Amino acid sequence: MLFDGVFKLVQPTPQPVTDSFVQLGYNPASAATVGVISLACTLLYLIPRSAALGAILLTGYLGGAVATHFRLDNPLFSHVLFPTYIALLAWGGLFLRDERIRQLFRSRQAAQSSPRA
Numbered sequence: 001m002l003f004d005g006v007f008k009l010v011q012p013t014p015q016p017v018t019d020s021f022v023q024l025g026y027n028p029a030s031a032a033t034v035g036v037i038s039l040a041c042t043l044l045y046l047i048p049r050s051a052a053l054g055a056i057l058l059t060g061y062l063g064g065a066v067a068t069h070f071r072l073d074n075p076l077f078s079h080v081l082f083p084t085y086i087a088l089l090a091w092g093g094l095f096l097r098d099e100r101i102r103q104l105f106r107s108r109q110a111a112q113s114s115p116r117a
Helices: 002-009 015-024 027-045 049-070 076-079 084-096 099-113
Strands: none
Touching: 002 027, 015 027, 027 049, 049 076, 049 084, 049 099, 084 099
């Protein structure tokens, strides 16, 4: 994610970035804006105190990528779902490093396994 964000900020805009923006139906002039958004979400994810917010924002950002690829009728597993794989990795990493996230799952499991009156 860091590489992707920085690559979109390089000026002049690299040809692969321009080509992909055109192919996906976006204005290549917006590459820097998209890069800033990507980097902001990623940096929030990297900072322990804001990691959960960063994961939520990254999930939204990557959801936009899923919608874009879906709209273009790209292949399902290699293009449409690839951002989902990245989001799952981000949440898995957060689960491993943040006790608060693990506690959320424990609380939910405990609530489901308790007998109801």
